[in-house]
Amino acid sequence: MTKRKTLRSAVAAVIEREGRPPVEAIRSAAFRQFAERGYPVVTVRDIMKACGLTQGALYNHFRSKDELLHDIITSTQAELERICQQAVAEAGDDPSAKLAAFVRAYVMRHCRLRVEALVANREISWLDTSRVADIRRSRRAIRDVLVGVLVQGVEKGVFDPPKVDGHEDLKAIAMALLDQCTHVSMWYGPGGRLAEEQMAALYAEMALRTVGAKRPAG
Amino acid sequence: MTKRKTLRSAVAAVIEREGRPPVEAIRSAAFRQFAERGYPVVTVRDIMKACGLTQGALYNHFRSKDELLHDIITSTQAELERICQQAVAEAGDDPSAKLAAFVRAYVMRHCRLRVEALVANREISWLDTSRVADIRRSRRAIRDVLVGVLVQGVEKGVFDPPKVDGHEDLKAIAMALLDQCTHVSMWYGPGGRLAEEQMAALYAEMALRTVGAKRPAG
DNA sequence: CGGTCGGGTAAACGCTCGTTCAGGAGCTCT
DNA sequence: AGAGCTCCTGAACGAGCGTTTACCCGACCG
DSSP: OOOTTTOOSHHHHHHHHHSSOHHHHHHHHHHHHHHHHOGGGSOHHHHHHHTTOOGGGGGGTOSOHHHHHHHHHHHHHHHHHHHHHHHHHTTOSOHHHHHHHHHHHHHHHHHHTHHHHHHHHHSGGGSOHHHHHHHHHHHHHHHHHHHHHHHHHHHTTOOOOOOBTTBOOHHHHHHHHHHHHHTHHHHOOTTSSSOHHHHHHHHHHHHHHHTTOOOSOO | OOOTTTOOSHHHHHHHHHSSOHHHHHHHHHHHHHHHHOGGGSOHHHHHHHTTOOGGGGGGTOSOHHHHHHHHHHHHHHHHHHHHHHHHHTTOSOHHHHHHHHHHHHHHHHHHTHHHHHHHHHSGGGSOHHHHHHHHHHHHHHHHHHHHHHHHHHHTTOOOOOOBTTBOOHHHHHHHHHHHHHTHHHHOOTTSSSOHHHHHHHHHHHHHHHTTOOOSOO
16 A cells, blocks of 8 residues: 555655655755855765765756756745735835835745745855856846835835935945845844744834835824 | 165065065955955965965965964954944944944945955854854954943933834844944945945934934934 | 075875766666 | 666766975075
């Protein structure tokens, strides 16, 4: 009936132990190790040992160590881009609601998928230049979503952002907000005092204050 | 009279070309390259070629590549710690003035000494654990200066920071502010629209808004 | 003016890296 | 049952790393 003990190949052993096929196990082990120690010092042997295979087996699933990194970063980054756009799109017309939704989604994701976010943000530079361009484009897209919200808020008169010498620099403000939210993944841990939702709420509030959002009441 | 042409050794050649002794030239070349490409992928040969010497000469000045990194990071970090403490100390008694002074000094430094700040913030993890402890201690010290200012502001009733579920988490807010200010060094460049002083002013204003500082007028 | 010595050179060492490849084990299909 | 396919093993390869070493030059001192 059961096919438990009939599976005895190396790949079946991985599935039994990890509950998923080797490709997934490799991706996950790589994520963890890249996050903990950094791409250049994690060896192919390290990754494969962590999922109970030998070095050579990597090359049945990825063309190179570089492609492995590119693969896990792009999937994470694309998902993040999708989440941010969706959050803004679903938040209605109010710029404050859009900003809050954006920040909440962004922070939630960076708390919940800490490891993935950390790798995607810290390890791009090891990719070769053509691959790194992809990721930078996606980052710029996310930044532009945020800038769009800020512009709209200013035009509608519901944001009153800081000015330097009489002019706003919304791009700089957007960068500051993104830096703040992104690097939550560097220090937030499940041991912290605040839950993910509380972090998201705190950061949304800080963002609204930063841009000078006029409050519904008070 | 002049001793110009009498200096013809390799060390003298470095001084003539770089205007400083080899130790300094090595430190500076290492800074630049670590910032651009990251500690693990910059080789000893790279660094020494950049200042016109051969690999072996490094070991007349530093015990190892690791010690070189430790040396340049600790000096930068100690200076930053000093600057932050001094800024707060000289700002008088008003928490808002202290916060603004802290942020201004911190951001100014991260704009002006972009490269140094970038290395000190990004490359610690490659040091061995006993050395990394030093740096973390210094970072914590800086954070605690900021937390101190926030606590004082709240006690005096001049700050009204965001609350989650009725409680403030000043440490989280301090981390958010520091993340924001620190990562200026990742994207700020002399080509940007804002000068260093303008960046500092912008970030100080954002910080004051974030903590809900009551304004002197209005 | 010859000895001393700091600080350079260039070759070599041992090691580990990413990657390749010949060989083999187990699954599926007829 | 056996061919064929997928996928893993484990040894091997060449390159590049940080570091050590033997040697040497030029400046300084009595």
